Amino acid sequence: DTGVSQDPRHKITKRGQNVTFRCDPISEHNRLYWYRQTLGQGPEFLTYFQNEAQLEKSRLLSDRFSAERPKGSFSTLEIQRTEQGDSAMYLCASSLAGASNQPQHFGDGTRLSIL
């Protein structure tokens, strides 16, 4: 399977704990995106990488959130001091750079539940 993979699929943690999610994009894709999706809503953009450079960050991405893509391949999203409102599905997507009509290919997501 050469699609976008995310790990873990589910994460349950207590409020105040730190969590880290991983995304492995399609190998030849140099663009990588993180989204958050809550029930009944569409994905909301969090941040975007082209290769290892983080080029855009949403205002939704508070100081407790940090994302990295150290070698331009896989990416991690860390949430520190989790809060109830962080409960959501976190989606990763990747695409090819170049023409703007390139679609994004999504992973299965990581569902985060804060107790």
Add this chain to the structure above:
Amino acid sequence: AQTVTQSQPEMSVQEAETVTLSCTYDTSESDYYLFWYKQPPSRQMILVIRQEAYKQQNATENRFSVNFQKAAKSFSLKISDSQLGDAAMYFCAYRGNTGNQFYFGTGTSLTVIP
């Protein structure tokens, strides 16, 4: 910021019939791209169809077609000969030519009735 509006939270269609899902968007850009994504329950979001704003011809992909009205900023999805496997959440998405963000609507949940 661009906004994408899907005014139909839920839709249903009889198997083999045709259904149209609505999407409108707000933008000041003249060149952009529009997408419809499908998200089956507990499964990955996958691309259904895409449309370049500079193309006047409506995109089609087998049973899926769009009605793109640029002046009205409308981008509806028509599903013909609906199948049980079409049941899913459908999201309309916008991407500008200069930015890298995709903006998604709130989705339409489609039920296919056997």
